[in-house]
Amino acid sequence: MSFSVIHLKCETALDTLRNRHGTITDTTTAVSTRTVRNRDAAAAFTEHLLPHTQTLLATARSAIDSMPPARHHGAWLLLLDDLDHASTQIHRILGDTPPPGSGAAREQHRALWPYLTAWAEHSLVVTDLVGQHRAPAAEFTGDQQTAWTERAQAARERGELEPFESWYDAQGRLITLAYLIEDDTSTVLVLAGDLDQRDWQVLGRHDNEYQAGQSAPPPVPPGVLRPDVSRYQHRVTAPEVPLQELIHDVNVAGHSGDVAEALFTATDNGPHATGPLAHLDSLIRTAGQFADALETRQGGRSAVRLNFLAEQLGSLTRELQQTAEELSAAVGVLPPHRAPRPRLLTTPAPTAPAAPTTTPPSAAAPAAPAAPVRHR
16 A cells, blocks of 8 residues: 555656656656655565565465465466565665665665565455465355345345445355345345356355455455556556647637647547547446456446447547538638637726606607618
8 A cells, every 4th residue: 555655646746747748848857756756665665564575475375275276376376476586686685775865775776666566566466365364254054045045136136235345255256245225224245156147145144344354255366457567567558638628729719720629639549549539438448348357247238338338439539520620621710709808907897878868859860771781
C-alpha cells in the first residue's frame, strides 16, 4: 500500500509537467520527482518488508506444496523465484552505504527501483499464498447443506440474495460471500460455485462479513487479464486530449472548421490516436475481454453486451467523422450579431419607456409605404 501511494504521488506530479501531447516540458523537475520517489520507496521497503522476505517466500512455497495439484502452481513458483532474485539483488545493492543525499545515494535508489517494483507488483500473490495456512471453518454437509442451499436459491430468485465479494480457493472453487435478506434481517452466507448455474451450494452462514471472511476457505491469488502488463510500468499509450478541452475549443470557435477539428480530434482512431472516443472504445473492448475471461455465465453475457456497445460506439464514431467532414466543407462562420460581451465594462441598462401623459395623442400620420423586399 505504501509503495502504491508513493508511485501514485509521483505519477500525479509528472502528469502536471506534460503538455497536451504527453511530452514532459520540465525535465529537471521530472528528474527530481523520480528521485524522491526512488528514495521514499527504498526507505519504506527496507524498513518494513526486507527483513521478512525470506520467511514470507518460504511460507508461500510451503502453502503451494500443501495444495491439490493445479496447472497454475508452476507460474506461482516462478513468481516466488523472481521475488527471491529481487531480494538478492536488493541486498547486493544495499551492501554499499553512500552518504545520504549524495549522487551515489541517488544512483543506489534508482538501481533499486525495478526490484522494489517487482515486490510491489506481486506482494498480494505472496500475501494470499501465506494466508492458505489459515484453517477455514467446517462446511455444511448433508441435509443441512441441502436445506440452506434450497433456501438461498429461492431467495436469489426473489432478488433477496446479494453477493458482495468473491474469490477462488485452493480447490478451484469460486467462493462468494452474499447477504441473505429475510424479514428485514440479513445473514452472510458463504457460497461455492457459479451463481448463474444451478449447482452452487451453501458452505456456511455467519452473522457478519468479518466472521464470514475468516471462516470461509481462504483466497488464492487472482488471475490477471494481461500477464505481461505491470501497474507500475511507464504508460506507453498515446495521450488523450480531454473532452473538457475540446468542449472549450467549440465554445470559443467562430468558424465551422474549428468545430470540425474538435470532432476530428475526439474521433481520432489512428495508430497514435489521441481522441477520447478511441480510448473509450479500447476500454470497452478490454472490459469485454475481461468479462469473457471470468469463465462464468454472467461474464459471458457481459462480454457479449460490451462487444455490442463497442460496435455501436464504432458506428457513432464514423457518423461523427462524417459530420465533421460536412462542417469542414461548409466553411461556415457565426453571424456578427453574436458579439462577445465586454469583460471589464458592464453592459448599459436599457432605457426606460417614457411615462404616459394625460394629453390626448395627436392624429397619427399616414403610414409610409412599405419598402420593397430585396432578394439576393
